[in-house]
Amino acid sequence: MNKLGKNLVDIGYMDTLSAGRSFLHKLDARAKLLTTVLFMAAVVSLDKYQVSAMIPFSLYPIFLIGAGNLPAGYILRKTAVVAPFAVFVGMFNPLLDRQILFHLGSFGVSGGWVSFLSILIRFSLTVSAALALLCVTGINALCEALVRAGVPKPFAVQLLFLNRYLFVLTGEAERMTRARRLRSCDRGATAPRAFIQIVGHLLLRTMDRAERVYRAMLCRGFDGHVRVVRFSRIGRAELAFILGWAALFAVFRSVNLPVILGQAVAGAWK
Amino acid sequence: MSHHIIEADAIRYSYPDGTAALGGVSFRISHGESVALVGENGAGKSTLLQHFTGCLFPESGSLSIGGVPVSKQNLLAVRRAVGMVFQNPDDQLFMPTVFEDVAFGLLNLGVPEAELEGKVMAALETVGAPHLRARPPYRLSQGEKRAVSIAGVLAMSPDILVMDEPTSNLDPLSRRRLIGLLRTFQHTKIIATHDLDFALELCERTLVIHKGSITADGPTREIFRDEQLLMRSSLEKPLSLGS
Numbered sequence: 001m002n003k004l005g006k007n008l009v010d011i012g013y014m015d016t017l018s019a020g021r022s023f024l025h026k027l028d029a030r031a032k033l034l035t036t037v038l039f040m041a042a043v044v045s046l047d048k049y050q051v052s053a054m055i056p057f058s059l060y061p062i063f064l065i066g067a068g069n070l071p072a073g074y075i076l077r078k079t080a081v082v083a084p085f086a087v088f089v090g091m092f093n094p095l096l097d098r099q100i101l102f103h104l105g106s107f108g109v110s111g112g113w114v115s116f117l118s119i120l121i122r123f124s125l126t127v128s129a130a131l132a133l134l135c136v137t138g139i140n141a142l143c144e145a146l147v148r149a150g151v152p153k154p155f156a157v158q159l160l161f162l163n164r165y166l167f168v169l170t171g172e173a174e175r176m177t178r179a180r181r182l183r184s185c186d187r188g189a190t191a192p193r194a195f196i197q198i199v200g201h202l203l204l205r206t207m208d209r210a211e212r213v214y215r216a217m218l219c220r221g222f223d224g225h226v227r228v229v230r231f232s233r234i235g236r237a238e239l240a241f242i243l244g245w246a247a248l249f250a251v252f253r254s255v256n257l258p259v260i261l262g263q264a265v266a267g268a269w270k
Numbered sequence: 271m272s273h274h275i276i277e278a279d280a281i282r283y284s285y286p287d288g289t290a291a292l293g294g295v296s297f298r299i300s301h302g303e304s305v306a307l308v309g310e311n312g313a314g315k316s317t318l319l320q321h322f323t324g325c326l327f328p329e330s331g332s333l334s335i336g337g338v339p340v341s342k343q344n345l346l347a348v349r350r351a352v353g354m355v356f357q358n359p360d361d362q363l364f365m366p367t368v369f370e371d372v373a374f375g376l377l378n379l380g381v382p383e384a385e386l387e388g389k390v391m392a393a394l395e396t397v398g399a400p401h402l403r404a405r406p407p408y409r410l411s412q413g414e415k416r417a418v419s420i421a422g423v424l425a426m427s428p429d430i431l432v433m434d435e436p437t438s439n440l441d442p443l444s445r446r447r448l449i450g451l452l453r454t455f456q457h458t459k460i461i462a463t464h465d466l467d468f469a470l471e472l473c474e475r476t477l478v479i480h481k482g483s484i485t486a487d488g489p490t491r492e493i494f495r496d497e498q499l500l501m502r503s504s505l506e507k508p509l510s511l512g513s
Contacts, residue, residue: 012408012409015366015367015406016366016406018366019366019367019404138366139366140366164364167408171360209361212356212358212361213361213362213364215320215323215325215356215361216354216356216361216362217364217374218323218324218325218349219323219325219349219353219354219356220349220362220374220375220378220422220423220426221346221349221375221378221379221426222374222378223378225378227374227377227378228370
């Protein structure tokens with residue numbers, strides 16, 4: 001299996017995880033979705049120089065991973081895969097913002113470095129929470145939750161098909177690259193002309209395959225409405241989940257717990 | 271749709287690029303019949319099958335299932351009556367687990383939650399795959415994928431089973447199992463295949479399609495003995511009929 005094939009299985013692993021039977025899996029998808037959106041809003045809205053205040057927020061993704069019996073290494077690996085985007089977003093901050101905020105010994109730490117670190121932490125928290133949400137809910141239930149939460153249906157269906165066709169596209173790409181490799185006598189990188197041909201064919205083949213997939217769905221009664229096996233409704237558990245976490249996020253957002261804890265420990269030490 | 275009679279009357283169809291795929295196809299298939307559709311690559315078999323489920327509509331001529339014309343207005347009724355098993359099971363299986371995939375059609379039919387488990391498991395047991403219920407479809411063998419894709423269609427209790435190359439990519443044992451399974455079905459069956467031995471074992475009637483037209487329609491054994499006819503359609507006499 002080549003790298004593309006491995007990635008395909010790796011993405012599919014999220015679907016496997018979403019079929020778990022933990023209490024988090026059984027919660028209504030809307031509750032998990034709303035809580036995660038609240039979490040993201042709380043994290044993203046913190047001041048750009050805030051770093052310590054973000055640490056308590058890590059409790060939420062850790063909870064999702066722990067209570068959902070998810071493999072932490074897998075989530076971390078997937079988060080790291082998209083980390084370069086966050087690096088690109090914040091890489092110029094140290095150059096643009098050189099105002100010294102504090103000193104670490106004799107080394108002056110500028111606002112740019114602090115905001116860069118802040119972006120990386122925000123990114124890690126939100127992406128890992130989103131991945132964990134996907135793993136304990138599944139894309140179909142998540143799309144249904146979006147529709148039931150009032151998101152326009154075409155958007156949710158687009159998301160569903162994006163996930164479905166990702167497998168189709170990757171599968172076709174895997175077969176094409178394998179065929180190229182077998183006939184390229186290990187000459188290494190693809191020539192630009194051949195690359196353009198491959199991409200063009202890939203598009204045509206994927207469209208063809210996508211058409212067949214869609215027809216197969218139509219034959220089994222698909223009418224543009226996303227339906228899932230795991231039926232649930234907002235009950236006490238869901239309300240407790242949303243309100244409990246919302247209260248915690250409010251506390252984390254308004255009080256810098258690590259600073260208070262640090263001051264308390266320092267006070268006790270004196 | 272009490273009697274699941276399929277009636278095609280001079281169906282014509284051309285693809286958007288102008289390729290003529292069907293040039294006036296007519297036949298009548300009665301309730302409970304098992305019919306093989308054979309012909310060379312590009313003869314029009316898959317195009318014809320797609321008309322049965324309303325994925326394509328005739329340019330001229332008419333097709334009716336149980337007296338109901340296959341048209342945009344009747345799509346729901348037609349798709350309830352006809353279960354289509356695609357040539358490539360990967361085109362059909364896409365849910366995270368086998369259970370959810372078999373349940374996909376049932377959910378679209380509005381089957382209540384209380385009945386879902388029973389219906390899904392009954393379909394999986396019919397194809398001998400209840401142990402696969404929690405497995406992700408993309409990790410299954412070709413034979414298992416085929417069995418699950420049939421279960422997904424059977425769960426919807428169709429009256430007519432349409433299959434496109436059901437034995438392709440199957441090892442001999444999986445193929446034999448599929449024959450045994452299909453023998454137990456009382457549905458009207460239409461099977462497009464290149465596997466003439468398979469057709470001989472399962473279908474009492476055969477339609478030969480050549481360049482978009484039906485060139486022969488009759489008892490399977492009789493048609494498969496006509497070597498001239500088979501040769502004209504790029505087919506070969508099945509091994510089981512001897513030389």
